[in-house]
Amino acid sequence: MFTVCVRDHVMIAHSFRGEVFGPAQRLHGATYVVDAEFRRRQLDADGVVVDIGAAHALLKDVLGDLNFRNLDEEEAFAGRNTTTEFLAYAIWTRLADHVRSGALGAGGDGLCGLKVTLHESHVAWASFEADLPR
Amino acid sequence: MFTVCVRDHVMIAHSFRGEVFGPAQRLHGATYVVDAEFRRRQLDADGVVVDIGAAHALLKDVLGDLNFRNLDEEEAFAGRNTTTEFLAYAIWTRLADHVRSGALGAGGDGLCGLKVTLHESHVAWASFEADLPR
Amino acid sequence: MFTVCVRDHVMIAHSFRGEVFGPAQRLHGATYVVDAEFRRRQLDADGVVVDIGAAHALLKDVLGDLNFRNLDEEEAFAGRNTTTEFLAYAIWTRLADHVRSGALGAGGDGLCGLKVTLHESHVAWASFEADLPR
Amino acid sequence: MFTVCVRDHVMIAHSFRGEVFGPAQRLHGATYVVDAEFRRRQLDADGVVVDIGAAHALLKDVLGDLNFRNLDEEEAFAGRNTTTEFLAYAIWTRLADHVRSGALGAGGDGLCGLKVTLHESHVAWASFEADLPR
Amino acid sequence: MFTVCVRDHVMIAHSFRGEVFGPAQRLHGATYVVDAEFRRRQLDADGVVVDIGAAHALLKDVLGDLNFRNLDEEEAFAGRNTTTEFLAYAIWTRLADHVRSGALGAGGDGLCGLKVTLHESHVAWASFEADLPR
Amino acid sequence: MFTVCVRDHVMIAHSFRGEVFGPAQRLHGATYVVDAEFRRRQLDADGVVVDIGAAHALLKDVLGDLNFRNLDEEEAFAGRNTTTEFLAYAIWTRLADHVRSGALGAGGDGLCGLKVTLHESHVAWASFEADLPR
Numbered sequence: 001m002f003t004v005c006v007r008d009h010v011m012i013a014h015s016f017r018g019e020v021f022g023p024a025q026r027l028h029g030a031t032y033v034v035d036a037e038f039r040r041r042q043l044d045a046d047g048v049v050v051d052i053g054a055a056h057a058l059l060k061d062v063l064g065d066l067n068f069r070n071l072d073e074e075e076a077f078a079g080r081n082t083t084t085e086f087l088a089y090a091i092w093t094r095l096a097d098h099v100r101s102g103a104l105g106a107g108g109d110g111l112c113g114l115k116v117t118l119h120e121s122h123v124a125w126a127s128f129e130a131d132l133p134r
Numbered sequence: 135m136f137t138v139c140v141r142d143h144v145m146i147a148h149s150f151r152g153e154v155f156g157p158a159q160r161l162h163g164a165t166y167v168v169d170a171e172f173r174r175r176q177l178d179a180d181g182v183v184v185d186i187g188a189a190h191a192l193l194k195d196v197l198g199d200l201n202f203r204n205l206d207e208e209e210a211f212a213g214r215n216t217t218t219e220f221l222a223y224a225i226w227t228r229l230a231d232h233v234r235s236g237a238l239g240a241g242g243d244g245l246c247g248l249k250v251t252l253h254e255s256h257v258a259w260a261s262f263e264a265d266l267p268r
Numbered sequence: 269m270f271t272v273c274v275r276d277h278v279m280i281a282h283s284f285r286g287e288v289f290g291p292a293q294r295l296h297g298a299t300y301v302v303d304a305e306f307r308r309r310q311l312d313a314d315g316v317v318v319d320i321g322a323a324h325a326l327l328k329d330v331l332g333d334l335n336f337r338n339l340d341e342e343e344a345f346a347g348r349n350t351t352t353e354f355l356a357y358a359i360w361t362r363l364a365d366h367v368r369s370g371a372l373g374a375g376g377d378g379l380c381g382l383k384v385t386l387h388e389s390h391v392a393w394a395s396f397e398a399d400l401p402r
Numbered sequence: 403m404f405t406v407c408v409r410d411h412v413m414i415a416h417s418f419r420g421e422v423f424g425p426a427q428r429l430h431g432a433t434y435v436v437d438a439e440f441r442r443r444q445l446d447a448d449g450v451v452v453d454i455g456a457a458h459a460l461l462k463d464v465l466g467d468l469n470f471r472n473l474d475e476e477e478a479f480a481g482r483n484t485t486t487e488f489l490a491y492a493i494w495t496r497l498a499d500h501v502r503s504g505a506l507g508a509g510g511d512g513l514c515g516l517k518v519t520l521h522e523s524h525v526a527w528a529s530f531e532a533d534l535p536r
Numbered sequence: 537m538f539t540v541c542v543r544d545h546v547m548i549a550h551s552f553r554g555e556v557f558g559p560a561q562r563l564h565g566a567t568y569v570v571d572a573e574f575r576r577r578q579l580d581a582d583g584v585v586v587d588i589g590a591a592h593a594l595l596k597d598v599l600g601d602l603n604f605r606n607l608d609e610e611e612a613f614a615g616r617n618t619t620t621e622f623l624a625y626a627i628w629t630r631l632a633d634h635v636r637s638g639a640l641g642a643g644g645d646g647l648c649g650l651k652v653t654l655h656e657s658h659v660a661w662a663s664f665e666a667d668l669p670r
Numbered sequence: 671m672f673t674v675c676v677r678d679h680v681m682i683a684h685s686f687r688g689e690v691f692g693p694a695q696r697l698h699g700a701t702y703v704v705d706a707e708f709r710r711r712q713l714d715a716d717g718v719v720v721d722i723g724a725a726h727a728l729l730k731d732v733l734g735d736l737n738f739r740n741l742d743e744e745e746a747f748a749g750r751n752t753t754t755e756f757l758a759y760a761i762w763t764r765l766a767d768h769v770r771s772g773a774l775g776a777g778g779d780g781l782c783g784l785k786v787t788l789h790e791s792h793v794a795w796a797s798f799e800a801d802l803p804r
Contacts, residue, residue, distance in 0.1 A: 001532065002487050007525040009389040013281035013297035016320070018180045022187065029281035029297005032378040042402045045493075046420045047483035052526060053424065068291040070281070081181035085136050089177075122301045122792060123141040123278040124186060130135065147683035147699035147740070150438050152448045156455065157738040163683035163699010167792045200694040204683070210426060215449035223445075224753045255679040256658060256703045257409040264403065269800065270755050275793040286582045290589065311759075314688045315751035321692065331790060349583035353538050357579075390524060391590060392552040398537065411657040415549035415565035415606070425604040431549035431565005435658045470559040472549070523545040524569045554716045558723065617717035621672050625713075660722060661678040666671065 001113075004049040005037040006056045010063040013082030014071040014082045021081075027072070032087065032118040034063060037129075038097060038104075050104055050111065058103050062094045084118050084126035092116040092128045099132065109134075135247075138183040139256055140190045144197040146218045148205040155215075161206070166221065167254040168197060172238075173247035173266075184238055184245065192237050196228045218252045218260040226250040226262045233266065243268075257261040269381075272317040273305040274324045278331040282339040282350045295340070300355065300386040302331060304363060306372075307381030307400075318372055318379065326371050330362045330372075352386045352394040360384040360396045367400065377402075403515075406451040407439040408458045412465040415482045416473040423483075429474070434489065434520040436465060439499055439531075440506075441515030452506055452513065460505050464496045486520045486528035494518040494530045501534065511536075537649075540585040541573040542592045546599040550607040557617075563608070568570055568623065568654040570599060570670040572631060574640075575649030575668075586647065594639050598630045620654045621662035628664045634666045635668065645670075671783075674719040675707040676726045680733040684741040684752045691751075697742070702757065702788040704733060706765060708774075709783035709802075720774055720781065728773050732764045754788050754796035762786040762798045769802065779804075 013029040036059045040049040041133035064076075071082040080086060092114060099108045147163040170193045174183040200208075205216040214220060226248060233242045249263035281297040306328045308317040332393060334342075339350040348354060367376045383397035415431040438461045456512040468476075473487040482488060494516060501510045517531035549565040571596045576585040602610075607618040616622060628650060636645045651665035677775075683699040706729045710719040741752040748758060762784060769778045785799035 002491070002528070002530050004487055005526065007390065009391070011292075011296050011298050011389070014293050016180075018184050020180055020182070024279075026336050027338040028279050028342050029299075031297075031299040043434045043485075043487060046418075046422055047485045047488045048422070049487050049528065051422050056525070068294050070295040083177075083181045084353050085177060086181045086184050089136070097282040118366040121222055121279070121299050122275065123190070123277070124139065126136070126138045126183065128136050130395050141792065143793070145694075145698050145791070146701050147697050150448075154448055154450070154453050158681075160738050161740040162681050162738040163701075165699075165701040165791050202696050202698040204697040217445075217449045219406055219445060219451050220449045222794050223404070238773050255681070255701050256677065257458070257679070258407065260404070260406045260451065262404050270796070270798050272755055272796045273794065283688070285584075288582055288584075288587050311753075311755060314686075314690055315753045316690070316757045317755050317796065319690050324793070343604045343652050351579075353540055353579060353585050354583045357538070391592070392541065394538070394540045394585065409658065411659070413560075413564050413566050413657070415563050426547075428604050429549050429606040430547050430604040431567075432547050433565075433567040433657050470562050470564040472563040523547070523567050524543065525545070552716075556716055556718070556721050619713075619717045621674055621713060621719050622717045625672070659726070660675065662672070662674045662719065664672050 002049045003037050004052060004055065005035050006052065006059055007033060007035050008056070008059045009033045009088060010067045012066055012069055012071050016081045016083065018081065022061040029043065030084075030120050032084065032120055034059065034091065035117040035119075037117075038111050039102055040110050041112055044107050044110060048107070050107055054104050055079045058098055062091060062098065084120045084124070085128065088116045088118050088126050089130040090128065091118070096132055122134070136174050136177060137171050138186060138189065139169050140186065140193055141167060141169050142190070142197055143167045143250045144201045146200055146203055147207050150215045150217065155218065164218075164254050166218065168193065168225065168255055169251040171249040173250075174244050175246055176244070178244060179239050182241070184241055188238050192229065193234055196225060196232065215266050217251045218254045218258070219262065222250045222252050222260050222262040225252070226264065230266055270308045270311060270317045271305050272318060272320060272323065273303050274327055275301060275303050276324070276327045276331055277301045278335045280334055280337055280339050284349045284351065285380040286349065298352075298388050300352065300388055302316050302327065302359065303385040303387075305385075306379050308378050309380055310378070312375050312378060316375070318375055322372050326363065326366055330359060330366065352388045352392070353396065356384045356386050356396040359386075360398065364400055404445060404451045404458065405439050405456060407413045407437050408454065408461055408491060409437050410437060410461045410465055411435045412469045414468055414471055414473050418427065418485065432522050433496060434486065434487075436461065436493065437519040437521075439517040439519075440513050442512050443514055446514070447499065448484055450508055450509070456506050460497065460500055462474050462499065462523045463486050486522045486526070490520050490528050490530040493520070494532065498534055501535070538576050538579060538585045539573050540588060540591065541571050542588065542595055543569060543571050544592070544595045544599055545569045546603045548602055548605055548607050552617045552619065554617065556628050566620075568620065570595065570627065571653040571655075573651040573653075574647050575651075576646050577648055578642050578646070580646060582624055582626050584643070586643055590640050592635055594631065598634065598657055599626060619662070620656045620660070621664065624652045624654050624664040627654075630664065672710045672713060672719045673707050674722060674725065675705050676722065677703060677705050678726070678733055679703045679731045679735045681737055682736055682741050686751045686753065688751065700790050702754070702790055704761065705728065705787040705789075707785040707787075708781050710780050710782070711782055714777050714780060718777070720777055724774050728765065728768055732761060732768065737746055754790045754794070755798065758786045758788050758796050758798040761788070762800065766802060
């Protein structure tokens with residue numbers, strides 16, 4: 001299996017509901033350093049998993065919708081705790097939708113898997129990984 | 135698959151038996167920066183894989199039994215080479231036992247996998263990964 | 269010159285005032301991975317710059333006053349942009365006050381310099397450094 | 403599953419053919435920080451996945467054939483774009499051949515998987531992973 | 537002293553002249569992960585050392601003149617070994633010229649120092665640092 | 671000022687004397703990832719601060735005298751706590767002696783400063799820095 005990973009980041013505010021979160025129930029924020037890993041069984045004719053420039057641009061585009069925002073006010077996340085693992089899934093879904101819509105060109109059709117990892121500090125990270133439907 | 139990872143570290147002394155280890159047969163030591171990755175197929179009602187505070191506390195607790203010790207004198211490791219990969223397994227087993235015993239609360243029941251990685255330097259690490267029995 | 273550095277982190281929300289900040293004028297947030305470097309010309313009788321356990325505890329204590337908070341609502345920062353560099357200075361000041369007040373014990377008297385660095389992402393950090401008055 | 407990983411690096415020049423590569427069609431170069439992960443289901447009698455000294459030596463040996471070279475002039479890569487993901491595969495193949503030939507000693511027989519990751523910058527990496535035939 | 541640092545990277549080919557360089561006399565290449573640190577004694581009215589967006593853009597602009605190139609063919613470097621430390625100086629000079637020319641706006645006038653660090657691998661880096669003339 | 675830094679590591683056992691060390695009074699150990707920074711005001715005729723291959727070899731040589739050892743049994747450290755900061759100084763002294771003795775060739779004469787940093791974990795490091803006498 002081949003994998004290509006690109007990295008970018010996003011800075012957001014949010015709060016959590018539920019006693020399990022302790023002081024994180026207060027409005028606070030995070031920098032997420034985000035890794036998007038694209039998987040492919042065979043390289044394409046150019047010898048790549050994905051056009052890495054297009055992959056960087058797609059990740060920046062998807063993160064741009066979240067960047068410098070208070071996620072508590074985003075309709076898409078109403079009633080949800082925007083935990084690191086939840087956001088990994090949310091970003092995964094958006095990336096997968098764009099891949100399906102052709103954002104990575106014809107090469108995107110060959111992708112078979114996607115993993116999104118959010119590093120929230122030097123001591124914690126979370127990820128979501130799943131196959132991409134063909 | 136969702137994953138949440140927490141990081142901590144432990145500082146130990148030990149020696150190895152076997153010519154393959156060369157100078158590492160002498161008493162020496164290591165800092166292991168330890169990553170514990172908890173896996174879950176679905177997020178729980180709070181939107182998490184695991185209570186991250188409880189995960190950090192559990193890892194610190196398990197590492198506390200090894201920290202600042204000479205592993206050559208630990209009964210639990212008698213007759214074993216406490217290599218990085220062996221210790222990854224030993225820490226995995228202890229974490230898994232605690233998860234089964236409820237150290238992560240009811241949420242621990244939903245965990246389906248665990249990976250433990252020990253970084254021994256900037257040029258070497260080892261890990262053990264296995265499913266967690268339900 | 270001897271230096272000992274300890275690392276911890278803090279997660280906050282805030283917004284900036286001023287057109288130069290562009291979208292960062294909106295409420296957003298950050299994880300700051302914080303390095304506190306303590307400097308001493310000579311080691312003390314125990315062979316240390318500072319009791320590293322006490323240094324870790326002091327840094328956690330100072331960051332605890334900021335952690336999981338919206339800095340826009342902190343009286344101490346009223347009318348100020350809590351930029352990364354400003355916060356490096358704010359944390360420096362608080363650490364220096366505690367050192368002067370004996371938080372690091374008698375050993376703190378020998379410290380001659382302090383540097384505080386805040387890593388806001390994988391592509392940006394800021395710091396404040398100054399001598400500590402004897 | 404047990405994994406042991408060793409890290410080294412290689413510095414090469416190359417160019418790419420294909421409009422998708424934009425300015426990378428010009429002769430340029432890269433440092434690849436290379437991780438080789440060796441997998442084994444059970445530890446051997448010494449308690450290791452692989453003799454880590456032998457693993458470091460093998461990786462250095464394989465990278466030595468590429469180091470400080472212009473890959474455009476390497477016969478082995480004639481007509482191929484030596485992208486990061488392609489090189490991960492090329493290095494994987496060479497490592498696997500050496501393992502099969504006994505470069506890691508008898509212990510190499512127990513290896514069941516190999517992953518090679520090339521970090522090309524702080525914001526991009528690529529890997530190839532596959533089982534090792536017994 | 538306040539410092540703000542921004543990070544980017546550049547991928548180049550080159551060769552060295554002189555027996556001291558051994559195999560690096562052959563055409564090869566490198567990824568340089570580049571840190572540019574801007575220093576200021578006091579924060580400006582906005583509470584910053586420098587507009588961090590402008591600093592990122594300036595660094596990208598300066599690196600753009602080198603990126604995806606064979607430095608052996610650059611007139612600016614004719615007759616010079618483009619070692620990591622030499623390139624740190626070359627990039628320092630270009631950044632300093634741009635600061636003087638107003639690329640960072642009026643705020644650039646307050647800068648008093650600049651450091652440029654090039655990370656060439658996980659085991660080596662080089663830097664050049666000097667005061668900025670007012 | 672120009673700086674070139676090379677990185678290596680060492681794995682040792684030791685114990686500390688003094689109540690301030692708490693559980694670290696027990697025999698334990700550490701991996702130290704060691705950075706040696708060599709400073710020079712002007713580049714030499716080859717365009718370097720130091721022959722980087724020679725610098726790597728010198729650092730490995732100096733660390734080789736400590737590697738895989740119990741520092742409590744080293745005569746050179748009798749009666750001393752081999753803290754991270756003390757070891758930074760000890761390694762500094764040995765590197766400086768070798769530079770003075772010509773281990774880096776004639777080029778070593780131009781060096782004006784040296785800094786040694788020991789990373790003991792992902793949350794702590796220590797260093798010693800001083801000018802090199804001409």
